[in-house]
Amino acid sequence: MTEDPSPPPPEEFANRLRDLRKQVDGDNGAVDKPAAAAPGSAMGLAFRVGIELASGLVLGGGLGWLLDRWWHTSPAMLILFFFLGAAAGMVNVFRTAREINRRD
Amino acid sequence: MEHHNPLEQFAIQRIVPLHIGGIDVSITNSTVFMVLAIALITLFLTLAMRSGSLVPTRWQSMAELSYEFIGNMIRENVGNEGRRYFPFIFSLFMFVLFCNLLGLIPYSFTVTSHIIVTFALAAVVFIGVTIIGFIRNGAGFLRLFVPSGVPIFLLPLIIVIEFLSYLTRPISLSVRLFANMMAGHTVLAVFGGFVVALGILAGWMPLAFIVAMIGLELIIAILQAYVFAILTCIYLNDAFHVHH
Numbered sequence: 001m002t003e004d005p006s007p008p009p010p011e012e013f014a015n016r017l018r019d020l021r022k023q024v025d026g027d028n029g030a031v032d033k034p035a036a037a038a039p040g041s042a043m044g045l046a047f048r049v050g051i052e053l054a055s056g057l058v059l060g061g062g063l064g065w066l067l068d069r070w071w072h073t074s075p076a077m078l079i080l081f082f083f084l085g086a087a088a089g090m091v092n093v094f095r096t097a098r099e100i101n102r103r104d
Numbered sequence: 105m106e107h108h109n110p111l112e113q114f115a116i117q118r119i120v121p122l123h124i125g126g127i128d129v130s131i132t133n134s135t136v137f138m139v140l141a142i143a144l145i146t147l148f149l150t151l152a153m154r155s156g157s158l159v160p161t162r163w164q165s166m167a168e169l170s171y172e173f174i175g176n177m178i179r180e181n182v183g184n185e186g187r188r189y190f191p192f193i194f195s196l197f198m199f200v201l202f203c204n205l206l207g208l209i210p211y212s213f214t215v216t217s218h219i220i221v222t223f224a225l226a227a228v229v230f231i232g233v234t235i236i237g238f239i240r241n242g243a244g245f246l247r248l249f250v251p252s253g254v255p256i257f258l259l260p261l262i263i264v265i266e267f268l269s270y271l272t273r274p275i276s277l278s279v280r281l282f283a284n285m286m287a288g289h290t291v292l293a294v295f296g297g298f299v300v301a302l303g304i305l306a307g308w309m310p311l312a313f314i315v316a317m318i319g320l321e322l323i324i325a326i327l328q329a330y331v332f333a334i335l336t337c338i339y340l341n342d343a344f345h346v347h348h
Contacts, residue, residue, distance in 0.1 A: 088268035
């Protein structure tokens with residue numbers, strides 16, 4: 001395989017890749033499912049979901065605190081955005097869980 | 105022994121102090137390991153692909169495997185439009201992977217155990233994806249914050265929550281990598297201290313634990329690079345296919 005000086009246009013490349021993949025897939029059935037079933041996944045899962053939730057809280061709290069400083073409304077915005085952030089964190093957790101379920 | 109703090113390993117040390125225009129741009133141990141990671145990646149990929157034979161050698165097949173791995177990841181999570189961003193995601197994956205793996209070598213420094221490094225990477229991804237989303241969809245990208253089938257009176261609340269959820273992406277992306285790396289290395293150092301403290305009589309117990317832990321850390325190092333890359337793909341997918 002010698003180096004081609006100019007790469008082929010993306011469409012041609014995509015077509016070639018698809019044809020090749022068809023050939024390979026025909027040869028040995030299912031190819032390349034990436035190792036999505038992560039080893040040590042129980043702890044990893046807990047870590048992942050926990051961080052999603054916590055990042056919502058941190059963002060909500062931080063944003064509320066900043067808005068309070070700008071608008072001198074302390075602590076109304078902090079309280080409001082803390083709960084909104086918590087909700088956003090839960091949305092994240094929900095999405096993550098749904099995505100993990102789909103992946104399995 | 106009294107000077108050994110489990111968090112000492114994360115200290116930034118200036119190796120070549122440099123100040124340009126009042127800004128500290130010293131070459132630190134962090135800089136050295138970042139450059140080392142980039143040099144090793146370049147060396148690995150160029151040397152492995154030097155022969156470029158049809159029947160790959162062991163090194164070539166390692167390089168091709170990493171290429172295929174990211175290529176498939178993009179194909180499955182973004183689709184064909186995502187192939188244009190392959191260089192970026194591949195670089196990101198390799199950089200995080202090599203930084204994580206280099207950090208596992210005793211006495212080395214883990215670049216990715218600093219939140220400012222991971223946050224900078226995540227911010228690049230976040231800002232980049234947002235710009236790509238707006239370029240490709242125009243104002244239609246804002247539909248990302250408006251899920252379909254929501255009662256109209258709930259919409260203001262949902263939009264705010266969706267927007268906040270979008271803003272948490274760089275935080276969760278960076279904190280996940282940083283926390284995993286830092287927690288693992290701290291645990292290793294703490295148990296290393298136990299080995300010394302318990303001495304020859306019982307020191308082998310934490311030592312055995314460290315051996316097992318290093319194995320786990322190796323998995324985590326690779327897994328976190330994978331997670332970082334795949335989440336970048338998932339975010340990129342949102343920029344191409346706006347739907348909820």
